[in-house]
């Protein structure tokens with residue numbers, strides 16, 4: 023059953039989602055996101071992609087840096103959030119949050135909302151592509167996924 027919340031009744035404190043708090047490990051990601059560029063941490067020695075980001079490569083201990091990715095991939099798994107439980111999304115249920123297997127590397131998965139499609143039409147293995155959208159309540163832009171154009 024879908025829980026609906028009248029936007030006019032959402033208390034001010036719950037109107038906006040939690041905001042990212044960039045730290046040394048994630049600052050490059052958010053700087054790129056501000057320019058609508060999707061980046062992922064990558065080892066500068068062996069090329070291994072890592073999500074979540076790490077300061078050193080878990081395979082070869084090499085240094086890491088953020089590099090652009092295409093933003094294309096397939097839905098590995100997803101949930102349909104039907105309860106109004108997260109600030110900023112109280113009036114947006116139902117919505118989909120997925121783990122997307124990015125094309126750059128098997129098992130390189132990025133979480134994100136899936137938009138532009140009805141929740142009941144989302145399926146594992148579906149090809150998607152990232153784009154950026156404004157995160158309400160602050161200055162951040164966040165990646166979301168939608169069905170791939172082709």
Ligand SMILES: [Zn+2]
Pocket residue numbers: 065066067068069070079080081082083084
């Ligand atoms: Zn490495």
